[in-house]
Amino acid sequence: MSDLSSATPSRGRTIIVWILTIITAAVFAMAGFSKISGAEQMVTAFTAFGFPTWFMTLVGIAEVVGAIALLLPPIASLAGLGLMGVAGGAFITHMASGDSIGMAIPSIVVLVLAAIVTWLRGKNFARTLVNIFGT
DSSP: OOOTTOSSOOHHHHHHHHHHHHHHHHHHHHHHHHHHTTOHHHHHHHHHHTOOHHHHHHHHHHHHHHHHHHTSGGGHHHHHHHHHHHHHHHHHHHHHTTOOHHHHHHHHHHHHHHHHHHHHHHHHHHHHHHHHHOO
């Protein structure tokens, strides 16, 4: 019988956390690569928002780096916070440009995914900080 107050997560919880982490990382990586590669849809969107193409590339790099970092347990929650910022910025951009809420739904979905992964990975991040800086 397992102790619910145990500091060691159950195997089932660990599997769920990894599945959500991989899904979230994959979504951000795909979005990032579409920006880095200059996909026509991304160029059109960033131009319509009034952003230069270099900014699109920068956001794409941030998404890909964040996706990779999300897969590294010691820094996963920090990466999640960064990706939440990227998704939050996307949501604000959609709303400020007059897009419908329907156009902003993908940014809301990835923001929620990043928030869940950040929360689930938070204990690893706290442990890492304690190990680095002491108590």
